[in-house]
Amino acid sequence: MIKAVRLGKKYGGVWVFRGVDLExxxxxxxxxxxxxxxxxxTLLKILAGLLEPDEGEVYIMGMPPAVAIRRMRRAVLYAHQEPLVLAGAVEDNLFCRNDEVFDALGLGGLLGRKARELSGGYKKLLTIARVLSCRPKVALLDEPTAYLDAEKRKALMEYLWQYSKRALVVWTTHYIAEVPPGVPLYELRDGRLRNLATP
Ligand SMILES: Nc1ncnc2c1ncn2[C@@H]1O[C@H](COP(=O)(O)OP(=O)(O)OP(=O)(O)O)[C@@H](O)[C@H]1O
Structure with a gap:
């Protein structure tokens, strides 16, 4: 579904990574x-079509990201690392209505609240809910568990696990311990992507 071939990205002449292959x-x-x-x-944003690589190619369902995104609206969505909220109520911050996601993430009772007045953790959950509520076929989530307490991390993980039975969920973290057993795990380090043994 996602294929990256010899991907490379540099900023100001300095390579962040090169030769990244991923399937x-x-x-x-x-x-x-x-x-x-x-x-x-950087890698997630390239897979989402938000950044252009300097080398290599990405294919989503066999198409370059720009084409895939145009043909399949809201099928490939990226959730920012930083909690991202706009003015207005929580419900004004959403593109799709999906009570299942709001309830699973603990946002169900907060739809009328001013988004900018939410705590950091709830802003982060809103950032994730904004993406998942549109039911993307590919959800690219940047450090989804950051800002969250243990209980919310657990609820989010359970929901992502369910969600990943019907779509592709790619996420980043600094904590290998929170990766469920059996999940394919990759490490970016020193400009290379390695496939790590499953924890
Ligand atoms: N727009 C940009 N212009 C210049 N350099 C950038 C830009 N965005 C990212 N970088 C640099 O690219 C490198 C990779 O950044 P990136 O944010 O992708 O790393 P990360 O693994 O997500 O980091 P973190 O774990 O701290 O969130 C860093 O050295 C960063 O400073």
């Missing part, structure tokens, strides 16, 4: 770990 299925979960600044966000 992910249509349905399931995959996780990218790596130290600060190793390029996880």
């Amino acid at each position: 992910l299925p249509e349905v399931g979960m995959a996780v990218v770990v790596g130290p600060n600044g190793s390029g996880k966000t």
Whole structure:
């Protein structure tokens, strides 16, 4: 479903990574770990079609991201690392209505609240809900568990696990321990992507 071939990206002449090959299925979960600044966000944004690589190609369902995104509206969505909220109520911050997602993430009772007055953790959940509520076929989630307490992390993980039975969920984290057993795990480090043994 997602294929990256010899991907490379540089900023100001300095390569973040090169030679990144990746092949992910249509349905399931995959996780990218790596130290600060190793390029996880950059990789996810390239897969989402939000950034152009300097080398290599990406295919989503056999199409370049720009084509896939045009043909299949809201099928490939990226959730920012930073909690991203707009003015207005929580419900004004959403593109799609999906009570199942709001309830699973604990946002169900907050739809009328001013989004900018939410706590950091709830802003982060809103950032994720904005993406998942549109039911993308590919959800690219940048550090989805950051800002969350243990209970919310657990609820989010359970929901992502369910979601990944019908779509592809790719997410990043700094904590290998939170990656469920059996999930394909990749590490970006020193400009390379390695397939790590499953924890
Ligand atoms: N727009 C940009 N212009 C210049 N350099 C950038 C830009 N965006 C990212 N970088 C640099 O690219 C490298 C990779 O950044 P990126 O945010 O992808 O890493 P990351 O693995 O997601 O980091 P973190 O774990 O800290 O979130 C870093 O050195 C960063 O400073």
